[in-house]
Amino acid sequence: MNNKTRNLTMMLLLGLLISSAASAAQLKPLMDWMNSLVESGKVVGCMVQVTRDGETIFLEAVGDRTPGSEEDLETDQVIRIYSMSKAVTSTAIMQLVEQGKLDLDDPVSKYIPEFKETKVSVDGQLVAPRRPVTIRDLLTHTSGLAYDFSAPPELVPHYKDKMADVTSLEETAVVMSRMPLASHPGQAFVYGLNTDVLGRVVEVVSGKEFEVYLQENIFTPLGMDDTGFTPDADIELMHIVTPDEGSLVVDANHYEGGTKILKPAFQSGGGGLWSTIGDYTRFCRAMEQLGELDGNRILETRTVTFMTQNQLGPGTKKGPRQRFGLGFGIQPAVDSRMGPLGEGRWSWGGAACTYFFIDPEQDLTAVFATQQFPFNMDMNNEFHQVVLESMAIEESSR
Structure with a gap:
């Protein structure tokens, strides 16, 4: 490397360092919040990436990779994203809709014949549903399928450990x-399988x-090189932790036994993917940019617009103020x-306290990750609030 090239390289590196430091200073409330999570013992370590107008304006990791290791957590750490897999799988389905290979109102039994025999529980009796479960029902969680933790008590034995x-x-x-x-198709929002x-x-x-389909049609086009159903064998994993007598410890139940739904052996479109905050940010950016990233289009603009509109009608039982696309x-x-x-921002989270949101009005994406059970909704809400407030403060200071 000659002196001119070396000097240019050093200038570029210096520019990146200055830019990173500036972004952390601009989003100081977010940085302070992350540090407070570690210092208070609420997490062992956590990572955040925020983009605006397609550019990363915040990328930080704080704390340790695993309890007692004193090994710093890095922003390229591979983690389980659990239910953040759902947005990816839904994208794959909508690609096939665009290609005319399936229709949202097709009965699921057209592709999985066993669903012709599916029953619904009504007053303790198993009866035929009023209509077949459709692809649309699955995308909106209105099919009636549940998880063991979302099923009514009388149905839990039908779900628990069945897979x-x-x-x-x-x-x-x-x-x-x-x-x-748990309900007739289209009758209620029931979070499930x-x-x-x-x-x-x-x-x-x-x-x-x-997985081959996802790699060819989503991960490779978007440059999501560290995303899939099985992490590389040589990767040092960030252990999933859980509270125990006032501190966070590796969740022995998860690694030694526990529910199989949290470590499925099959390619779970609902919760099986591993990824990094960088990879998932690339997916979020593609969706925020209405289906395209760096010249690679995975969905048409009109499809993304349709996916991110509320699909829960007034006759569907749901939570207060709940909207789902x-x-x-x-x-x-x-x-x-x-x-x-x-x-109106689009979002979801994963069981081990991973969260994301996309705010199209601000051209903003934000991804948070730690690895911790149980899911912490308060921390999810704090993440949304502190990022949005940090952006508002930064905007007002311009």
């Missing part, structure tokens, strides 16, 4: 078709293994000292 020994999506879909629905069924639909319609929650504004912020 402990399955290893393929084909087998998984058959097992899920036998699970009683819907997106795992969609993973099998992708395989049937595309003729490819689910096709694979994304649609969030109300947060109340802040700066006024209401972030109305």
Whole structure:
């Protein structure tokens, strides 16, 4: 390397360092919040990436990779993203809709015949549903399929550990078709195994293994090089931790036994992906830019617009103020000292306390990750609020 090239390289590195330091200073409330999580013992370590107008304006990791290791957590750490997988799987389904290979109102039984025999629980009796479960029902979590933690008590035995020994999506879909629905299709929002069924639909319609399809049509086009259903064997993992007598310890139940839904052996479209905050930010940026990133388009503009509109009708039972599109929650504004912020942003989270949101009004994406059970909704809400407030403060100082 000659002196001219070396000097240019040093200038570029210096510029990146200055830019990083400036972004951290501009979003100081966010940095302070992350440090407070570690210092108070609420997390062992955490990472955040924020982009605006397609550029990273904040990328930081604080704390340790695992309890007692004193090994700093890095922003390229591979982690389980659990239910943040759902937005990716929903995107794959909508690609196939665009190609005319399936329709949102197709019955699921067209692709998984066993769903013709699915029953719904009504007053303690298993009866035929009023209509078939459709692809749209699965995307909006209105099929009636539940998780063991979201099913009514009388149905929990029909869900709990039923997929402990399955290893393929084909087998998984058959097992899920036998699970009683908690409500008639279209009747209520019931958070459940819907997106795992969609993973099998992708395989049937595309003729490819689910992960192969995702790699070819989403991960490779977007440059998501560290995302998949199995992390590389040589990667040092960030252990999942859980509170125990006032401190955070490695969750022995998760690693030694525990519920199989949190470590599925099949390619779970609802919760099986591993990724990094950098990779997932690339997915968020593609969606925020209406289906395209760096010249690679994964969805048409009109499709992204449709996916991120509320799909829960007035006759659907749901939570207060709840809105849900096709694979994304649609969030109300947060109340802040700066006024209401972030109305209509798209978001979801994962079981081990990973969170993301996309605010199209601000051309903003934000991804947070730690690895911790149980899911902490308060921390999710704090993340949304502190990012939005930090952006508002930064904007007002211009």
